[in-house]
Amino acid sequence: MSTKPVSKGDAIDFNLETMTVEQGLKLIEEERVQPLLTYLRTGVFENRNNMTFMKAYSVVVQFGDQQAHSFKLYTYYKQVIQGYCSEAMSQLTQLSGEDLLSALAQLWEKNTILVFWMQRVFQYLDRFFTKSSTEHPDLFRAALQCFTETVYNKVKDKCVAAMVTVVNRER
Numbered sequence: 001m002s003t004k005p006v007s008k009g010d011a012i013d014f015n016l017e018t019m020t021v022e023q024g025l026k027l028i029e030e031e032r033v034q035p036l037l038t039y040l041r042t043g044v045f046e047n048r049n050n051m052t053f054m055k056a057y058s059v060v061v062q063f064g065d066q067q068a069h070s071f072k073l074y075t076y077y078k079q080v081i082q083g084y085c086s087e088a089m090s091q092l093t094q095l096s097g098e099d100l101l102s103a104l105a106q107l108w109e110k111n112t113i114l115v116f117w118m119q120r121v122f123q124y125l126d127r128f129f130t131k132s133s134t135e136h137p138d139l140f141r142a143a144l145q146c147f148t149e150t151v152y153n154k155v156k157d158k159c160v161a162a163m164v165t166v167v168n169r170e171r
Helices: 021-042 050-063 067-092 097-128 139-170
Strands: none
Touching: 021 050, 021 067, 021 097, 050 067, 050 097, 067 097, 067 139, 097 139
């Protein structure tokens, strides 16, 4: 991937007219999601080109007004958040006390970054797909649900115990 600046008026080198939703999701995965997940894991952001955002957003706009495709895009959005939370959860289960609280706070911060950047790409779905749906919550609520179900519900008892211990120690 080139990090060469793109000049005003340069064409985006992909064809939305012949692209399938699966090809669009693959493009989003490779050009936006994987670099973002790499950044969250390592602190190194590999993709500094705003054209990747434009491509990914264009894919969502192209397919976001077709019910079946909107559902695929929405499902993919949730799977990315769920996958990241599940991956991080494996590390949290081994912790307790203040280490758990600290790790949970860091995970929440990184999850917030992930959700913010994913929402930017998929925001078209909030305007048309989730707004008219009673069974699919908006993107933020869907991400919050993923975090709650995948992480928080599984560690909340240990977190409460850790907080009580910290409070009692400071008294």
